[in-house]
Amino acid sequence: MHIRQARGQNLRLYSRFELEPSPSLNLIVGANAAGKTSLLEGLYLLGRARSFRSSEAAELLGPSGSGWSLYADIEHEAQHDRLGIGWMDGEQEQRLNGEKVRASALPRTLPLQLIDPIGHRLVEEGPGYRRSYLDWGVFHVEPSFYATWQRYQRCLKQRNQALRLGSSDRAISAWDEELSLAAESVTAMRKAHAAALSSVAADWVAELLDIAGARIDFMQGWNAETPYREVLEQQLPQHRRLATTAQGPHRAELKLSLAGQRAKGRVSRGQQKLLVAALVLAQCAILIAHGRPAPVILIDDFGAELSAAFQERFARALFRYPGQIFITAFELPTAFKQQDVRMFHVEHGQLSLTAAP
Numbered sequence: 001m002h003i004r005q006a007r008g009q010n011l012r013l014y015s016r017f018e019l020e021p022s023p024s025l026n027l028i029v030g031a032n033a034a035g036k037t038s039l040l041e042g043l044y045l046l047g048r049a050r051s052f053r054s055s056e057a058a059e060l061l062g063p064s065g066s067g068w069s070l071y072a073d074i075e076h077e078a079q080h081d082r083l084g085i086g087w088m089d090g091e092q093e094q095r096l097n098g099e100k101v102r103a104s105a106l107p108r109t110l111p112l113q114l115i116d117p118i119g120h121r122l123v124e125e126g127p128g129y130r131r132s133y134l135d136w137g138v139f140h141v142e143p144s145f146y147a148t149w150q151r152y153q154r155c156l157k158q159r160n161q162a163l164r165l166g167s168s169d170r171a172i173s174a175w176d177e178e179l180s181l182a183a184e185s186v187t188a189m190r191k192a193h194a195a196a197l198s199s200v201a202a203d204w205v206a207e208l209l210d211i212a213g214a215r216i217d218f219m220q221g222w223n224a225e226t227p228y229r230e231v232l233e234q235q236l237p238q239h240r241r242l243a244t245t246a247q248g249p250h251r252a253e254l255k256l257s258l259a260g261q262r263a264k265g266r267v268s269r270g271q272q273k274l275l276v277a278a279l280v281l282a283q284c285a286i287l288i289a290h291g292r293p294a295p296v297i298l299i300d301d302f303g304a305e306l307s308a309a310f311q312e313r314f315a316r317a318l319f320r321y322p323g324q325i326f327i328t329a330f331e332l333p334t335a336f337k338q339q340d341v342r343m344f345h346v347e348h349g350q351l352s353l354t355a356a357p
């Protein structure tokens, strides 16, 4: 699976752009503020239905008109999918082969992962980043995950509403059965995926960071010895006091450790970037092992924070990757010279294909 062609209109500084990338390595080079990240953002929107740097779709609006749009022709083994996403006058719409679809149809058609300079949040910041990292993989390997997670969230919202209103024990506990069934199911899927991630990521960490013994431990969000249904019953007085359900899959967490020590605070900025790369490559490897297409990988500012030796190591891992990769950089990184890379140059929102390096 790869993007055969992508087009965008009125997105940030671009009036329009058109890109016919290679199915393997693509390099987008240009000066500061030329529009490199905006281009990756466009590709990311096609696979995730949201931006990675803006929560307001209106901010993406370019120089003309009241909407922006993106389109991609995705080539699978024996078929093509036409994927589109657009925003106009406050409304976002997604289309797959001409039909209006929900946002969740986009990741299924174009699975993609991003490694960017703020990727370190995955290591340094709150558990939400690590939960969504984990869930991206579970979503792709477990077809029932998305619906089960939605069911969990719906019940949780209702139970929390009842807690906030100070409803009777009976009204609050009415949600417990469905909530706990969904919670146990979501957790079983997450647990299996986290175990797979832990072993695959350890290999990538050993290769990219030269550190043995990396681990990912899954904390499910409540005491793993107790069935969730019992936790809901036992903790009801606490939940009433806090007016919220204090334990559950919405509080799950991944603990990252390297050689027995917590990763946060243990690694340099450059190592942290390679750690994020290792985590992303591990997710992609697991999807591939499940017979899914190799996800597209987007890498913003390849060289940032990496010495020549680290860039070399990272590049070597990317050369082996069986899927499509888009990399931005100020200029052609030394590690990519003499490689089979399709190179694009971007200047003030104008994109052009340049001669092979």
Ligand SMILES: Nc1ncnc2c1ncn2[C@@H]1O[C@H](COP(=O)(O)OP(=O)(O)OP(=O)(O)O)[C@@H](O)[C@H]1O
Pocket (backbone or CB within 6 Å): 011, 012, 013, 014, 030, 031, 032, 033, 034, 035, 036, 037, 038, 039, 059, 060, 061, 062, 063
């Ligand atoms: N909605 C918008 N309309 C027009 N221009 C915009 C919009 N949003 C951002 N820009 C401008 O687009 C320019 C390009 O930004 P972008 O982040 O894509 O550049 P870049 O090539 O990745 O730069 P750097 O290497 O410095 O990170 C910036 O100057 C920014 O001000």
